[in-house]
Amino acid sequence: MTWQPTSDWQRIGYQALAQLWLPLGLIAVVMFTYKRFLHRRLTTELAKLTGPTIVGSMPPQQVIESFLSSVYGRNDANRDVVAGILGGDLTTISTRTDVHLRLSAVSHDVYRLRNTITYRFRKNVTASHFIVFATSDARLRDAISYACEFPLFELWFIPDDSLFQHGVDSMLGKVEIGVDYRDYDNQVHSLGFRELSLKEVKFREWSRYLPLFSEPVGSFPRQHAHDYLGSLRIFDCDLDTMIDDGPPIESVERLSVRQAALERIDEGACYWLAPYPCYVDHISIDVRELDFEGSGAWEFLVMPFCFRASNVASSWLPAEEMTSVELRSWLLPGHGVALLWRAAKMDRVVGSGP
Structure with a gap:
């Protein structure tokens, strides 16, 4: 139907x-x-x-902040993680970093530490100033990498307050720098190592270099410059003053920093910290001249504090075997490598022994 x-x-x-x-x-x-x-x-x-x-x-900072918010939830402390990955608001990332440490004894008590660090940047860093921060305050040391307003900088940490001023003064004349840069016509130029002309920044201007002196930065509350008059010094170098005859700097492709400092042998350690995210394949170490009398009195151990350290030997080695350390790891601000030494056992000094 x-x-x-x-x-x-x-x-x-x-x-x-x-x-x-x-x-x-x-x-x-x-x-x-x-x-x-x-x-x-x-x-x-x-x-x-x-x-x-x-x-x-999108800006890298915004990408990572969005990701962290979706995983960790919204939290002001997430900015500390972002800064740890990117090294602050002005991202400076070295995708190929060469680190060379050389220690040589000046006397039985004092040695000279020479560092030569070369950074090659993933993207050219638009900057023509190089900043040196020197501090004896551990908390301020940790904040500088996060709060620095300049993309190219070096950090000196001298933990002994009584030696801080003299230590900084002794290092000032022993800093050299070399750069590969592009000018405003996109032409590449290379400058070999030459001594820096550093100008000390007055404490009233510190906030231009570290905004935490004018406002909170991440988890770091606002600081007062007067509280750090004896534990912080800031130096500014205009890289254009290094150019004898050539066009000014528009961006930097490679930055090499060489410096020397006198340290006490009985401290038994030295270290290098990454100022910004750096990929390090290996670290070259020369400690043959630390033995003042050439008797093989020291043995050495490298202790990296980074993501990957499984390739590093965990045994103490004589000077002739401590030549290079393989890392193949990213080092973020706060990461680095410590070199330790101690008196060698007698069988290492005189032979195999009974």
């Missing part, structure tokens, strides 16, 4: 339904198939296609 329309409106509705049921059914099947089988796959593929473009157009 079939239904027959009895009025004009029923006839119109019946005819419309007869013509539309097939398209409507097809649409329903398509929607079901999309929802059941295709939605997730299409969403994933679309994210693969557009995600890198969107992320690539």
Whole structure:
């Protein structure tokens, strides 16, 4: 038995339904198939296609902050993690970092530590100033990498307050720098090592270099410059003054820093800290001249504090075997490598022994 329309409106509705049921059914099947089988796959593929473009157009800090908020939840302390990864607001990232440490005895009590560090940056760093921060305050040392307003800087940490002023003064004349840079016409120039002309920054201007002296930075509350008059010194070098005859600096591709300092041998350790994110393949070490009398009196151990240290030998070695340490690791601000030494056992000094 079939239904027959009895009025004009029923006839119109019946005819419309007869013509539309097939398209409507097809649409329903398509929607079901999309929802059941295709939605997730299409969403994933679309994210693969557009995600890198969107992320690539965003500032790195914003990308990481968004990711951390989705994983850790919203928290002001997330900024400390971001700063640890990126090294502060002005990101300076060295994708190939050469570290060379050389120790040589000056007397039985004192040795000279020579550091030569070369940074090669993933993206040219737009900067023409190099800043040196010197401090004896451990908390301020940790804050500098996060709060520094300049992308190129070096950090000197002298933990003994009584030696701070003299130690800084003795290091000032022993800093050399070399750079590869691009000028404003995008031409590459290279400057070999030459002594820095450092100008000390007055404490009233410290906030230009460390904004934590004018406002809180991350988890660090605002600080007062007067509290650090005896434990902080800041020096500014205009890199353009290194150029004898050539165009000014627009951006830096490579930065090499060489410095020397006198230290006490009985401290038994020295270390290097990464000022900003650095990838380090290996560290070159020369300790043959630390033995003042050449009797093989010392043995050495390297202790890295970074993500990957499984390649580093955990045994004490004589000077002739302590030549290079393989890291193949990223070092973030606060990461580094410590070199320890102690008096060698007698069988190492005189031979194999009985």
